[in-house]
Structure formats: C-alpha cells, structure tokens
Amino acid sequence: TSNNFWRVASVFGILLILGIIGFVMRLSDGVSDTAVWGYYAAMFAFILTTAQSAPMVAIAPRIAKAHWRRPISRVAELWTVVGLFNLLLFIPMLWILPPLSDGRRSLWFYFDGGDVPSYSPHIWSTLAILGLVVIGIALLWMSALPDFAMVRDHAPDGWKKRWATRLARGWIGSSAQWNMQKHRLGILGAFYFMMLIFVHFLISVDFLITLVPGWVDSLFPITHAANGLQAGVATVLLTIWALYKFGGYKDYIAFDQIWALGKLLFALSLLWFWFWFSSFNIFWYGGKPEEQAIIELLMSGPYRWAFFGVFFFNFLFPMWTMMWNPLRRSTWGPPIIAASVLIGTFLDRIRLYVSAYSIDGIGNPAINKHVVVEIPETIYPSLADIFIMLGALGGMVFIFLMATRLIPIVNIWEQRELKLYEIHKTFHRTVVKVLGKPD
Structure with a gap:
C-alpha cells in the first residue's frame, strides 16, 4: 500500500541523511589524508558494482531475445537512476586522488613536463562516468x-499525467516509432555495456591499483567488471524477490524469473573464482617481494578476515547451495544466494579500497612507488565511516524507490507484446504454451 511504501522510503531517507552527516564529519578533517577516505571510496565502488551494473540484466537477455526477462527488465533499468547519486559521490573522489606528479605508475605515461596532464585520471574517469550515467538515463527513458504515453492517455489528472505528457514526447505507437525504439534500445544497450566495462577499467586502475606500489595485474580490471556483473544480477534478484514477496507483483514476477537469475548468478560466481585464482597464481608463483607484499596486504595480512568473508560469500556459499536441487528450484533459495553475493561484494570493496587508500606515501613524490615497504594496519570504520556506509546504502535504495513513483516498475508494453508471441496448443493429452521468437 501507499502508506507502507512511504514508511519504507522514510527509513532509507533517514539513512541517507545520516550519510550526509557522516560526509560532513569526514570532510571537516580535509582530503589530504587518503587513509580516512577508504570507506567512502569503497562505497562509491560498491554502488558502481551493484546498482550501475544491474541494467545488464535487462540489456543482455533483450539482445538474446529471452522472454523471461520481460517482467523484470524495467526493474533492472530503474537502477540506472542511482547512477546520478553515484555521480555526486564521485566528486569528492576527485579531491582525494592526487595528481600523477607524485610519481606513481599509471596508464597515462606521465613524466615531468610530459605530454599528458597530471590530472589525466581525473579528466577521463569523469568523462567516462558521466557518459555511463547519460547513456543509462537515455536507455531507461527510451x-x-x-508506458509514459499510456499514463498520459489513461491516468487521472495530476502530477503523474503532467510528467508523463512531457516525457512521452508525442508517442502515438506508429510503426516508425516502434522500429525507432527497437533499434535505439539495441544501440543504447550495447553502448551501456561497453561504457560500463570502460568505467570499471578506469576506476579499478586509476583509483585503486596505481595507489599500491608493486601491484601489477592486467586481469584485475576485468575481475572488477565481472564482479560487477555478478553483483548486478544479485541486486536485481533481491529486488524482484522483494516485489514478489511484499510488493504485490506475483501476477508478473514468478518462479521463471527467479530461477533464471539464480542460474546466471551461479555461473557468474564460478567466473569470480576463475578470475581471482588466475591473478593469485601470478602473484604466488612470481615470488617477488612486491608480489608477496600484495598477497599480504589484500589476502593474508590485516584484511584476511575480509578476504575469507569474500571467498565464502562470493564463491563457496553460492556454489555449494546452488548444487542442492530443492534450494535451486525454489523462490526463496536464489534470493538467499543473492544476499550472500552482495555481502561478499561489500566486504570485497572494503578489503580492496580501504587497504589501498591506507598505503603510506600517496601523493608524496619522496616515497618509494615500486614496492609496499610497510604493510599498514587494519583501519576499522569510525562513526563518520559508519554513517557514510549507511547513507550510501540508504541513498541508493531511496532513489530507486522514488524513481518507481514516476516510472512504472513493470514494463507494460513488453508484457502486452508477449501476448503476441504466445499461443496455447493441445499437445497429446495436455495444453502447452508455445512462445515465438521476435525478429
């Protein structure tokens, strides 16, 4: 009901306010000490990995012409709105990251007096994230x-009808408009996928790897992106389960959608292990001091508790539970695994970003940038960090909920289109539903 919706929205709105308070508390200490900003950076990366990766659940099955995604494609696309929130969170990241003049390694081949600006990571990452957000909003609008036209034509007079009239842009459902929409959705979906991988690449390199002396891993950017696909599927799966269980959408969301996403999540969890193990082998068998220092920093040292949690929640738990048939073929099993993956991803971002931002000498040209000389101790969250983490989680859910007030959470036109592709036919002694494939 509407009252329950606003109660839930109020809870997440309060968490967002706490996050703003925590940010002000953290900002009062300045941005020169990167160690205290590790949890903030982790939350920015967590939202990129979850909310901004979630639209791939709509894009990939649409390209594959899978009918099961129709009831949940809008849910996945609505998470693009959270990209606006993460774009705001990215602004302080630009203040925290020092220029390349501190002597660290980078993608940009910077030398004193070289051809590239010392703020190249700031410039290109900003353009990439801005492009990802713009493409995501355009994808959702297209x-x-x-559905905006349907609201315009059938909704009672009010703010929803006025907004739908503006956003429908004269849509009347002509053949030319339907063809235009079909092709634009394909183009925007492809560009969103490419830009998402590009953003993961830039963020994981410029805002993480290059801050740790001696960390050279060509596989890690794609590992970061693959974890985004895994967490994006988990985000959508947990969202549709909440709508199925508490939102009154059982007529649209059913076992097929939960089961399909569960299988995708299982495959992506195995992929996570493959990428991690490939990188670990390089460091383990290399045996160089700088490589052993990376293993100690990220896996066996001060953040081993987080690493063991990540390994369990992102790989062991999904693998062993999805092998159990009663759990896999249920409406409650895959959501539990999705929650496990999100917990593991949360710990993974803390493990990576908090440890990287605590390295001594970031921004100081006099400090050795080739090997981690001293492994820093574990940095536990302060009150400001706890507020920031709660605010980031609350903010992403709050903005998603607000978006559902303007945009229908179920893709109405795709549901109606499905009726054109299905027919019930007699097969021996039963009646089966036959689904056709779109062109």
Whole structure:
C-alpha cells in the first residue's frame, strides 16, 4: 500500500541523511589524508558494482531475445537512476586522488613536463562516468516511452499525467516509432555495456591499483567488471524477490524469473573464482617481494578476515547451495544466494579500497612507488565511516524507490507484446504454451 511504501522510503531517507552527516564529519578533517577516505571510496565502488551494473540484466537477455526477462527488465533499468547519486559521490573522489606528479605508475605515461596532464585520471574517469550515467538515463527513458504515453492517455489528472505528457514526447505507437525504439534500445544497450566495462577499467586502475606500489595485474580490471556483473544480477534478484514477496507483483514476477537469475548468478560466481585464482597464481608463483607484499596486504595480512568473508560469500556459499536441487528450484533459495553475493561484494570493496587508500606515501613524490615497504594496519570504520556506509546504502535504495513513483516498475508494453508471441496448443493429452521468437 501507499502508506507502507512511504514508511519504507522514510527509513532509507533517514539513512541517507545520516550519510550526509557522516560526509560532513569526514570532510571537516580535509582530503589530504587518503587513509580516512577508504570507506567512502569503497562505497562509491560498491554502488558502481551493484546498482550501475544491474541494467545488464535487462540489456543482455533483450539482445538474446529471452522472454523471461520481460517482467523484470524495467526493474533492472530503474537502477540506472542511482547512477546520478553515484555521480555526486564521485566528486569528492576527485579531491582525494592526487595528481600523477607524485610519481606513481599509471596508464597515462606521465613524466615531468610530459605530454599528458597530471590530472589525466581525473579528466577521463569523469568523462567516462558521466557518459555511463547519460547513456543509462537515455536507455531507461527510451524503454519507458510507450508506458509514459499510456499514463498520459489513461491516468487521472495530476502530477503523474503532467510528467508523463512531457516525457512521452508525442508517442502515438506508429510503426516508425516502434522500429525507432527497437533499434535505439539495441544501440543504447550495447553502448551501456561497453561504457560500463570502460568505467570499471578506469576506476579499478586509476583509483585503486596505481595507489599500491608493486601491484601489477592486467586481469584485475576485468575481475572488477565481472564482479560487477555478478553483483548486478544479485541486486536485481533481491529486488524482484522483494516485489514478489511484499510488493504485490506475483501476477508478473514468478518462479521463471527467479530461477533464471539464480542460474546466471551461479555461473557468474564460478567466473569470480576463475578470475581471482588466475591473478593469485601470478602473484604466488612470481615470488617477488612486491608480489608477496600484495598477497599480504589484500589476502593474508590485516584484511584476511575480509578476504575469507569474500571467498565464502562470493564463491563457496553460492556454489555449494546452488548444487542442492530443492534450494535451486525454489523462490526463496536464489534470493538467499543473492544476499550472500552482495555481502561478499561489500566486504570485497572494503578489503580492496580501504587497504589501498591506507598505503603510506600517496601523493608524496619522496616515497618509494615500486614496492609496499610497510604493510599498514587494519583501519576499522569510525562513526563518520559508519554513517557514510549507511547513507550510501540508504541513498541508493531511496532513489530507486522514488524513481518507481514516476516510472512504472513493470514494463507494460513488453508484457502486452508477449501476448503476441504466445499461443496455447493441445499437445497429446495436455495444453502447452508455445512462445515465438521476435525478429
């Protein structure tokens, strides 16, 4: 009901306010000490890995012409709105990251008096994230055009009708408009996928790897992106389960959607292990001092508790539970695994970013940038960090909930289109549903 919706939204809104308070507390100490900003950076990366990766659940099955994604494609696309929130969170990241003049390694081949600006990571990462957000909003708007027209034509007078009239942009459902929408959705989806991988690449390199002396890992950027696909599927799976269980959408969301996402999540969890193990082998068998220092920093040293949690929640738990048939073929099993993956991803971002930002000498040209000389101790969250983490989680859910007030959470036109592709036929002694494939 509407009252329950606003109660839930109020809870997450309060968490967002706490996050703003925590940010002000943290900002009062300045941005020169990167060690105290590790948890903030981790939350920015967590939202990129979850909310901004979630639209791939709509994009990939749409390209594959899978009918099961129709009831949940809008849920996945609505998470693009959270990209606006993460874009705001990215602004302080630019203040925290020092220029390349501190002597650290980078993608940009910077030398004193060289051809590239010392703020190249700031410039290109900003353009990439801005492009990802703009493409995501355009994808959501293009997908919702027919539904805006439906609200415009059938909703009672009010703010929803006025907004739908503006956003529908004269949509009347002509053949030319439907063809335009079909092709634009394909183009925007492809560009969103490419830009998402590019953003993961830039963030994982410029805002993480290059801050740790001696960390050279060509596989890690794609590992960061693959974890984004895993966490994006988990985000959508947990969202549709909440809508199925508490939102009154059992007529649209059913076992097929939960089961399909569960299988995807299982495959991506195995992929996470493959990428991690490949990188670990390089460091383990290399045996160089700088490589052993990376293993100690990220896995066996001060953050081993987080690493063991990540390994359990992102790989062991999904693998062993999805092998159990009663749990896999249920409406409650895959959501439990999705929650496990999100917990593991949360710990993973803390493990990576908090440890990297605590390295001594970031921004200081006089400090050795080739090997970690001293492994820093564990940095536990302060009150400001706890507020920031709660605010980031609350903010992403709050903005998602607000978006559902303007845009229908179920893709109405895709549901109606499905009726054109299905027919019930007699097969021996039963009646089966036959689904056709779109062109």
